[in-house]
Amino acid sequence: MLELAILGFLAEGPLPGHELRSRVSHLTGYTRPVSDGSLYPAINRLAKAGLLERQPDPRAGAARYLLSLTDAGHADVLKRLRKPADHEITDHTRFYTVLSFLSLLPDMAEQHAVLRRRLIFLEEPASFFYDGDRPIRAEEVADPYRRGLLLTARATSRAERAWLREALGEQPLEKNS
Template sequence: MLELAILGHLADGPLHGYVLRRRVEQLSGHTRPISDGSLYPAINRMVKRGLLARHTEPGAAAAQRYVLTLTDAGRAELLERLREPTQQDITDHNRFFTLLAFLSLLPDTEQQHAVLRRRLEFLETPASFFYDGDRPLPAEEVADPYRRGMLLMARSISRAERAWLHEVLDGQGGTTG
């Protein structure tokens, strides 16, 4: 998720490291804060792999600042991750939102829709946080008010997301590409 967010934000243009960190945090920080201890090692790995280029520019107060840019290899990697996301990118809500934030960078609408269809298929598979054997328990069968609340909220969110996915895939949600 972190690498995808880095690649996606840099697809818009070069960024200073601190600006990139802020943008990554704004996208996902409310659920998964980004520390320097995870961001900068990820950037260093991506520079070594040739996905990003780093150069220095003079800072406002004399200290130099690093500026990161996406390389051609980085753009190719980004498009491949968007075109063929992992199953976890499809099933994990936060990872999917990161993917969704950059999906319009895929130039082919049919490829965008293939990703959305995978998410829709996942959402339409019966599931629950709680089970009776192999049978998912619906909220109406859960006595604990907090667990029932979890199920009711998840159902509502899933219903809204499925409606939006159907709207886009059926051609009523405007173009995505």
């Protein structure tokens, strides 16, 4: 997720490290804070792999660098967006990172393939709580906090599925989902 966010923001144009950190933090920081201890090692790994390069930033002084994608970095971000890992589809924070940069894919069919994978995942019956293999519905839960969790998750899932269907140009599959 962190590497995709770095590559995605740099695909939009060169950035100094502190600006990149700010953008990544705004994207993911509310749920997963980004520290210098995780950001700069990731930048170093990507640079070592030839996916980004550092150049002195003439506007900021000798100790500051401007980061930019190489051709290999641009190809890599597109590859990551075309074929996100399963956990990048099922984990909402990771999926939102993919979604943030999906417009970088020039082919709408490729964009739709990613959205379709997310929709298929969201169409599967799921819950935070189970009775054996059967998902427990909010209406079956006496605990008000667990019920609230299930109701909120249901509403969020319903809204996301509706948006995905709209983005894909599809009609809703269910009236009361």
